[in-house]
Amino acid sequence: MLQYFVSIGTLAAITALLTLGLNSRWGLGGQLDLGFYLFVALGAYVDGVLTLPAASTQPGVHYILGLNLPFVVGFLGAGIVTGLLSLAIGSVALRNLRGDYFAIVTVATTIIGYTVISQYTPLFNGYNGLYGASQPLEGVLHLGPQAYQTFYFGLCVVILAAVFVILELIRRSPFGRAVKSVREDEVAAAAFGRNPYRLRLKAYVLGGVVAGLGGSLFMHYISAFNPASWSPLETFLLYGALLVGGTANSFGAVAGAVIVLVAFPQLTQLIPAFGSNSNAGPAVQAIAIGLLIIVVLRFRPAGLLPELKTMSGQLRTRGSWNWRARRAAGSGES
Amino acid sequence: MVAKPGLTPALDVIDLWKSFGGVRAVQGCTFSVPPHSITGLVGPNGAGKSTAINLISGLIKPDKGIIRLNGQEIQGHSLDWTSRQGLVRTFQVAREWPALTVTENVIAAAPAERQETIWRALFARRALGRRERLLEERAAGLLERLKLTPVAHEPAGSLSGGQKRLLEFARVAMAAPKIVLLDEPLAGVNPVLAEELGRAITGLRDSGVTVVIVEHNLRFVERTCDNVIVMGAGAVIGEGTMTELRKNQQVVEAYLGQGAPHA
Numbered sequence: 001m002l003q004y005f006v007s008i009g010t011l012a013a014i015t016a017l018l019t020l021g022l023n024s025r026w027g028l029g030g031q032l033d034l035g036f037y038l039f040v041a042l043g044a045y046v047d048g049v050l051t052l053p054a055a056s057t058q059p060g061v062h063y064i065l066g067l068n069l070p071f072v073v074g075f076l077g078a079g080i081v082t083g084l085l086s087l088a089i090g091s092v093a094l095r096n097l098r099g100d101y102f103a104i105v106t107v108a109t110t111i112i113g114y115t116v117i118s119q120y121t122p123l124f125n126g127y128n129g130l131y132g133a134s135q136p137l138e139g140v141l142h143l144g145p146q147a148y149q150t151f152y153f154g155l156c157v158v159i160l161a162a163v164f165v166i167l168e169l170i171r172r173s174p175f176g177r178a179v180k181s182v183r184e185d186e187v188a189a190a191a192f193g194r195n196p197y198r199l200r201l202k203a204y205v206l207g208g209v210v211a212g213l214g215g216s217l218f219m220h221y222i223s224a225f226n227p228a229s230w231s232p233l234e235t236f237l238l239y240g241a242l243l244v245g246g247t248a249n250s251f252g253a254v255a256g257a258v259i260v261l262v263a264f265p266q267l268t269q270l271i272p273a274f275g276s277n278s279n280a281g282p283a284v285q286a287i288a289i290g291l292l293i294i295v296v297l298r299f300r301p302a303g304l305l306p307e308l309k310t311m312s313g314q315l316r317t318r319g320s321w322n323w324r325a326r327r328a329a330g331s332g333e334s
Numbered sequence: 335m336v337a338k339p340g341l342t343p344a345l346d347v348i349d350l351w352k353s354f355g356g357v358r359a360v361q362g363c364t365f366s367v368p369p370h371s372i373t374g375l376v377g378p379n380g381a382g383k384s385t386a387i388n389l390i391s392g393l394i395k396p397d398k399g400i401i402r403l404n405g406q407e408i409q410g411h412s413l414d415w416t417s418r419q420g421l422v423r424t425f426q427v428a429r430e431w432p433a434l435t436v437t438e439n440v441i442a443a444a445p446a447e448r449q450e451t452i453w454r455a456l457f458a459r460r461a462l463g464r465r466e467r468l469l470e471e472r473a474a475g476l477l478e479r480l481k482l483t484p485v486a487h488e489p490a491g492s493l494s495g496g497q498k499r500l501l502e503f504a505r506v507a508m509a510a511p512k513i514v515l516l517d518e519p520l521a522g523v524n525p526v527l528a529e530e531l532g533r534a535i536t537g538l539r540d541s542g543v544t545v546v547i548v549e550h551n552l553r554f555v556e557r558t559c560d561n562v563i564v565m566g567a568g569a570v571i572g573e574g575t576m577t578e579l580r581k582n583q584q585v586v587e588a589y590l591g592q593g594a595p596h597a
Contacts, residue, residue: 166456169456173454173455173459174450174454174462175450175451175454175455176455177434177442178446178450180434181431181434181442183433184430184431184434185429185430185432187393187425187429188425188431189414189431190414190417191391191393191413191422191423191425192417192422192442192505192509193417193418193422193445194446195414196414199450248433307433
């Protein structure tokens with residue numbers, strides 16, 4: 001029983017990290033990024049090829065590098081590579097594209113990335129993906145399998161806490177405020193001297209780095225990663241977590257990840273099996289998550305832990321959806 | 335208006351042109367704004383006033399023409415660059431940052447001076463904290479003067495239309511500009527508030543800021559502005575004081591009409 005909780009606890013810590021990454025882009029930056037999971041996947045792959053031994057040791061397996069480096073290098077490498085990819089994509093997509101147009105580019109990028117990674121076998125072993133990822137620091141610690149799981153849980157929690165603190169410091173800083181002002185009204189932000197493009201790009205890269213770090217932890221958690229691990233649904237589930245927990249609130253992001261991505265799926269497994277269709281279970285789970293999002297949006301539109309509370313206690317909704325409506329309602333400015 | 339000899343105009347607009355498709359919104363617009371003055375920019379709807387403001391502030395790029403800010407050419411640059419040179423503008427619709435509190439709105443308008451970086455957020459927290467406290471004090475002072483203190487910690491999106499106008503002023507004052515372009519600052523503002531805004535505008539001028547106002551309320555323009563520029567069909571058709579303009583036949587026909595107000 002303890003191992004069960006350690007296992008889902010680890011999953012919760014990793015998904016919370018991913019949700020925090022998405023929160024940097026969408027919550028803080030207001031960027032509707034539908035390709036977020038591409039960066040998680042890339043983080044997992046990059047970590048894999050840095051920490052796994054050379055592919056030539058296994059017949060029929062192909063991937064680049066295979067440097068057999070320690071976990072720390074894989075972990076940091078994953079963050080650096082996904083940060084650089086974010087910089088490359090963001091510097092093109094964020095320059096002139098807004099709202100839905102930007103979202104379409106992120107979808108297209110994901111499809112391109114997915115196709116390349118799954119079809120081009122020499123890169124990350126195509127559909128079969130990478131497997132046999134190392135257990136970080138096990139070579140030093142020599143723990144048994146169960147004790148090691150507990151250690152890895154602790155490691156993920158420590159990394160989550162560190163990233164959480166860093167992101168909170170950033171969010172509460174003048175930089176965070178400037179990024180929020182761009183999210184709220186970028187023309188007004190520019191009118192007061194802020195460069196909207198640079199601020200948006202920084203928030204986007206920040207989210208990409210966190211996604212890569214999360215991907216790396218995920219790689220060592222499930223010890224294998226292949227294209228089946230990242231369907232478009234994964235990004236939407238992260239959005240579900242943010243909507244339920246509270247967009248733009250780091251505590252909300254973590255709470256949302258734990259509730260929507262871990263606790264809820266675990267609880268819905270307790271629903272007794274019915275019918276003979278083996279897909280019934282996952283389908284019920286998906287429906288239940290959908291209902292949860294609808295109920296939360298209906299009664300707490302800004303999520304369980306909103307970004308900002310008014311003095312009257314009234315909860316405000318915020319987000320790109322409103323932003324568009326507000327702009328449409330405005331006069332013929334720009 | 336011709337600048338006084340020996341005094342560089344705060345703003346110099348020379349032969350400015352802008353077309354949207356087949357429509358010539360601004361055609362050959364030329365005028366100067368003397369420093370430390372309040373200049374009204376008036377004219378009928380469609381005269382090109384807002385387009386001129388958009389061109390000067392860098393929101394849109396001119397097809398042709400020269401814009402000088404204190405002698406420095408600024409045409410073709412972006413809105414944020416122009417703002418960093420000290421030219422700050424407001425919009426016809428108040429553009430607050432709704433999910434930021436009123437205080438945050440004011441502080442976020444202060445010149446950033448490279449403070450807003452991730453690096454400083456993590457490694458220069460003490461220096462940032464000192465700067466933040468100073469900005470908070472200044473913001474509190476501005477909000478106090480504009481009677482916005484009771485809503486200082488409310489999200490700006492929850493303010494009334496008039497309060498948003500006042501907030502806009504607090505932001506402009508915080509930005510410490512050399513020149514301000516106000517696009518219809520009285521739109522949707524009640525008479526009491528209008529008076530308050532008028533005082534705020536003259537206060538800006540008295541503190542050394544050059545002000546340009548696009549406004550339809552001619553009584554307000556006459557009371558507040560040191561000189562007035564009239565635009566019609568994308569070009570300047572007259573300038574001077576309101577008394578002088580009332581004698582200008584072209585201006586009377588195009589804009590003032592025979593029943594022009596005599597304040």
